[in-house]
Amino acid sequence: DTGVSQDPRHKITKRGQNVTFRCDPISEHNRLYWYRQTLGQGPEFLTYFQNEAQLEKSRLLSDRFSAERPKGSFSTLEIQRTEQGDSAMYLCASSPGTGDIGKLFFGSGTQLSVL
Amino acid sequence: AQSVAQPEDQVNVAEGNPLTVKCTYSVSGNPYLFWYVQYPNRGLQFLLKYITGDNLVKGSYGFEAEFNKSQTSFHLKKPSALVSDSALYFCAVRDKLSAGGSYIPTFGRGTSLIVHP
Numbered sequence: 322d323t324g325v326s327q328d329p330r331h332k333i334t335k336r337g338q339n340v341t342f343r344c345d346p347i348s349e350h351n352r353l354y355w356y357r358q359t360l361g362q363g364p365e366f367l368t369y370f371q372n373e374a375q376l377e378k379s380r381l382l383s384d385r386f387s388a389e390r391p392k393g394s395f396s397t398l399e400i401q402r403t404e405q406g407d408s409a410m411y412l413c414a415s416s417p418g419t420g421d422i423g424k425l426f427f428g429s430g431t432q433l434s435v436l
Numbered sequence: 437a438q439s440v441a442q443p444e445d446q447v448n449v450a451e452g453n454p455l456t457v458k459c460t461y462s463v464s465g466n467p468y469l470f471w472y473v474q475y476p477n478r479g480l481q482f483l484l485k486y487i488t489g490d491n492l493v494k495g496s497y498g499f500e501a502e503f504n505k506s507q508t509s510f511h512l513k514k515p516s517a518l519v520s521d522s523a524l525y526f527c528a529v530r531d532k533l534s535a536g537g538s539y540i541p542t543f544g545r546g547t548s549l550i551v552h553p
Contacts (some may be wrong), residue, residue, distance in 0.1 A: 325479065342471030354540065355505075361445075363526050363543030364480065377538050412479065421532050423470045423541050 323347070325428035327413050333434045334403055341399045342431045346415030353396050355388055356412040364412055369394060371418060374420060403435045437464040438531040440510075442544040449517045450552050457512040457547045459527030468530035469510045470541060471501055475523045483525075486510060497521070517551045524548055 327343040336338050346353050356364035367386065368378045369385055370394040381387070385403075390396040400407055410432050414425040440461045448480045449455045461467050471483040484495025501512045512525060524546045531542040 356543075361545065363528075363545050366540050366542065369538065369540060377533050377540070379533065414480075423468055423485055423528070424482045425480075425541060427472075427481070428475065429479045 325400075325413055325415055325426050327411075327428035327431050328385065329431060330429065331432045331434075333436065335436050336403060336405060338403055339401045340398050340403055340433065342411055342413075342433075343395060343397050344412070344413030345395045349417070350415035350426070351393075351418030352416045353390055354414040355361055355396070355398050356414065357382070358410040358412055358430070359408075361401060362383075402435075403433075405435045408433055408435045438518060438526055438529045438542060440465070440469070440527045440529045440542070440544040442525075442547045444547050445545075446548045446550065448550050448552065451519050452516050455514050455517040455521070455549065455551070457525045457527075457549060459510045459512065461508050461510060461527075461529050463509055463529060467510075468539075469501075469503065470528040471495065471499070471510075471512050472526045472528060472543070472548070473497075473523050474526065480526065483512070517549075519551045519553055522551045537543075 328343045355367040358364045366380050368388050370390040371391050378398040385401045388398045410430045412430045414427045416425050469486045472480040474480045484493050486493045486503045494500045499514050525548045527544040529543040530539050
């Protein structure tokens with residue numbers, strides 16, 4: 322169990338650029354979640370996957386945000402045409418999908434700064 | 437929608453003293469409640485949960501939480517604080533995203549716990 326891994330740890334980009342973040346969940350965890358956290362706030366749910374199926378994406382902040390989990394393993398979160406308001410910590414979490422309800426395992430996050 | 441509120445942005449306590457971090461909830465039906473901790477430059481870590489059963493729930497690192505249905509509260513406690521307990525603490529509730537939809541944890545704003553030597 323190597324934990325949830327996120328890459329990169331930090332990303333600085335210019336407004337209007339596209340960015341992509343990667344998350345590698347704990348192996349054999351079926352569920353994968355993306356959250357966003359801004360300063361002084363708790364994590365805000367964005368989307369989640371059960372294996373490769375994206376079961377909930379209504380909370381994605383706009384159509385500039387998209388996520389994939391093509392083979393049910395790692396996931397990517399893409400933000401197109403970034404805006405300064407997108408600056409935040411993007412957190413990925415995984416869970417087995419059965420058993421321990423609500424126990425998520427989080428990565429250390431990707432800190433995005435949009436200049 | 438289910439929600440939690442953490443009324444204190446910051447809690448200060450001296451090392452060795454008991455600590456309490458407050459959380460109140462608003463749910464329809466039976467609540468599924470959780471506490472997570474976030475240390476600097478680290479991801480959130482699960483501390484404990486309440487689903488059913490005893491109102492006093494024990495978790496990691498010596499923390500416990502007391503479920504109080506009449507006060508709709510789920511306060512986090514520890515009998516003797518350590519400097520290393522200084523971190524952000526998040527209360528969370530299981531929330532249903534839509535009718536017939538999925539359940540996911542919804543988090544409060546967080547409380548910064550500072551333990552002074």
